[in-house]
Amino acid sequence: MGYVPAMTTPMHTFIEQMGLIFRDDGGPRIAGQILGYLLVEGAPRTLGQMAKALKISKASASTNARLLELKGMVLRTSPVGQRGDAYQALDRPSAAAIQALATRFRANADTIGTLADDFPDSHAAARERVRHYADFYRETAVFFDEWIEMMAPPATGAGRKGRRVTP
Amino acid sequence: MGYVPAMTTPMHTFIEQMGLIFRDDGGPRIAGQILGYLLVEGAPRTLGQMAKALKISKASASTNARLLELKGMVLRTSPVGQRGDAYQALDRPSAAAIQALATRFRANADTIGTLADDFPDSHAAARERVRHYADFYRETAVFFDEWIEMMAPPATGAGRKGRRVTP
DNA sequence: CCGTGCGTTCAATACGGACTAAACGGATTG
DNA sequence: CAATCCGTTTAGTCCGTATTGAACGCACGG
Structure with a gap:
């Protein structure tokens, strides 16, 4: 050919x-x-x-x-x-990507936070550092979720042309 | 050993x-x-x-x-x-990671947006879809930047122990 | 029933990138 | 200088995984 x-x-x-x-x-x-x-x-x-x-x-x-x-x-x-x-x-494929990111961040935060709790008192300072780190992950996950929600207005107006396909 | x-x-x-x-x-x-x-x-x-x-x-x-x-x-x-x-x-290593993410998103948005501009009129609908996609990337990048800024109060107090090492 | 078209699963391959040992270069110390 | 002590570069190995061809299962149509 x-x-x-x-x-x-x-x-x-x-x-x-x-x-x-x-x-x-x-x-x-x-x-x-x-x-x-x-x-x-x-x-x-x-x-x-x-x-x-x-x-x-x-x-x-x-x-x-x-x-x-x-x-x-x-x-x-x-x-x-x-x-x-x-x-x-989908109309907004990357929204799902961000969503997944938020989920992963939350999981990471949980994992790390749990591990930090196991740190012995002899490493109290390190424990604090690691907890801060976990906190950032968690807060960022929350922020992501808010962003998703803001970009995908479910019902209350302001919603671009994105009509919702009734399932 | x-x-x-x-x-x-x-x-x-x-x-x-x-x-x-x-x-x-x-x-x-x-x-x-x-x-x-x-x-x-x-x-x-x-x-x-x-x-x-x-x-x-x-x-x-x-x-x-x-x-x-x-x-x-x-x-x-x-x-x-x-x-x-x-x-x-660093105190807040993941902030840098988010920052990098924002940068990449912006780059992606630019690349995709430019490519979409090249779409011929015969594919106008596709061009619109791709442009929307690029827009989401760009807006998300902006959002990331705001998040970083919010999490890292630049000067006004709350500045932990992070003194700046004068270069 | 067989044949055909479709999506998935499986085993094997190919490819990329992490990781290493060893060589290199640059600065410091005696 | 000679002798180290660092950090980086380089060339090569090894491992993971993306990708594929082929086999499989399933539904439909004759």
């Missing part, structure tokens, strides 16, 4: 960049590319479509799409009258 | 946990351990001390300590009358 001349549209560049960003965040590059692809497409896309468009295996598409779903950045739909599932980018 | 019976204090557990947290954040495990160690110790410690305490090579200690310094989570001091440098945990 002949070459596709590797024509690179701005959309391609964006998708590639999303992969890099995701990678820098410590995640799989391909998950970022899928998110980018779904953002560009807008409408739901199947695993087969992703695989072909991004030149990856179906297995990789499946794994990473489910990862995105787990992170709450992508919605999985199973439209009636269609063979398989389909995935679709 | 004889075994050290692997006696594990709560402090050790904390240090180990810091390594795991750092790893989950996508960084080198050892950098987290160093930060944990410095938090426990409180006072400045040299590369040699870190290497021995954490059972790692000097090279690794050097590399990861400098990484922490780069991230602004650790302070490098060169006390007069001492042979080498020493590192010391």
Whole structure:
């Protein structure tokens, strides 16, 4: 089969960049590319479509799409009258990312705080330092939550155009 | 050489946990351990001390300590009358981490926003979606900055013992 | 029932990056 | 200078994990 001349549209560049960003965040590059692809497409896309468009295996598409779903950045739909599932980018994917960050921070705060409680009195100063550290984590988690809430107005006006899809 | 019976204090557990947290954040495990160690110790410690305490090579200690310094989570001091440098945990290491996060978000927002501008009119809807995405990044970065500022009262009292080392 | 299309799971591979030992360079001390 | 003592650089190893091809399970359609 002949070459596709590797024509690179701005959309391609964006998708590639999303992969890099995701990678820098410590995640799989391909998950970022899928998110980018779904953002560009807008409408739901199947695993087969992703695989072909991004030149990856179906297995990789499946794994990473489910990862995105787990992170709450992508919605999985199973439209009636269609063979398989389909995935679709959410309006505000990064909100879910922040949410996850808040959760992790809270968990870290708890873990560290508990450990600090075990410090013996001989290390009272260290115990204080570590507790402060844990406190910062916890307070930051709270702050994140407030930010999420502020950005996603649930009902009371001020809510951009983001209408809520009644579940 | 004889075994050290692997006696594990709560402090050790904390240090180990810091390594795991750092790893989950996508960084080198050892950098987290160093930060944990410095938090426990409180006072400045040299590369040699870190290497021995954490059972790692000097090279690794050097590399990861400098990484922490780069991230602004650790302070490098060169006390007069001492042979080498020493590192010391900052009062609020995680503030620097958030700061870095804000910077990355801003960079991401810029990159994505620029790429979106290149989208042709045939993809106007996608362009809008991507722009929204970039906007969220940017606004979140601003929010992070405000949070940092709120947590670190710059001059007006409350300034703990953190005197500034005039350079 | 068989054949087809789909998503997931599994074992194997490839790749990247952490970590190390050893060499290097620069300053200090006798 | 010679002898150390540091910190950094370098080249190489090792380990984790992303990614894949192939096998599997399942639902539908003939």
